[in-house]
Amino acid sequence: MNLYFIVNPAAKNGQSMKIWKKIEQSVKSNQIPFEVYFTKQRGDGKTIARSILENTNNPVTIVPVGGDGTVNEVVDGIHPFNHGILGFIPAGSGNDFSRGFSLPNHPKQAFQRLLLSIKNHSEKKYDIGQFTIDQKKGIFINNLGCGFDAQIAIHANQSKLKQRLNRIFLGKLVYVFYLIKELLTFQPSKLTIQVDGNTTAFDKAWFATVCNHPFFGGGMKISPASKPDDGQFEVIVVHNISRMKVLSVFLTVFWGGHTKMKEVSILKGKKVTILNEASFPVHADGEEIGKSTIAISIHSEAVSILVNE
């Protein structure tokens, strides 16, 4: 067994390197052969994973050490190949992907879980989302959002405040800050959504989130019923709602209570098109991808993942 680690030194505002050092100790003390690569910029996770797989025909376990952005890039590099297996160590600010698999946040515990998964050969195929926007293609592992949630995610990710708060382990507060800021200024607008050929128009939509996994925004259970191995998405649409009630969506989202509100519609399907007439910002796994109409499809059983669920 040879493990290939891809470490994003910038994740969790640089604290991922401390996590990597702990993992490195565990790998060495378990006498596991390994190679490690460090990303230098956005997109490196994909490039590195692809080049590892291009250089061998043997099954290879690739382990991103970073947050959801890093896992997204590595999955993007792995999924076109049949011999790449994903393991992962959560080392980001949000870690919604690992939360969806109930993976421990503690690095050494997460590593022990990974070793157990390898020993038990417990890899399983999971779905990913594929999107096209402005003729660009990409993937998402957790969710793709259009509107209010994208506005919050994009501002929070770009914010210097996130870096400062991460230093004192309060990085998630930045989402609360931008939630309140956007709540005061965001203008709802029309979104037309097609799911497997059925069209629904939402006059005053705040946001639509296409979910492959249950969590977004660092622990909010936006789509409690989403399962990454059921071959379909859940689309959560929040619409025709007062500003005050949007706040209650975000208060109840932690346990999934928002799904019972009449202003929250839930659609399910494999192919989704969001006609983004309002040019709302769009994110995929928290990264900004554009402001146009988006075509989304599920890629079932796209990637083998080592998780002892």
Ligand SMILES: Nc1ncnc2c1ncn2[C@@H]1O[C@H](COP(=O)(O)OP(=O)(O)OP(=O)(O)O)[C@@H](O)[C@H]1O
């Ligand atoms: N060396 C680097 N310097 C700056 N940015 C990098 C570097 N390597 C990768 N990146 C980019 O950093 C971004 C953030 O990484 P990531 O999402 O893993 O961490 P995070 O934001 O702390 O965690 P989360 O997304 O779970 O909140 C990704 O878009 C990735 O492409």
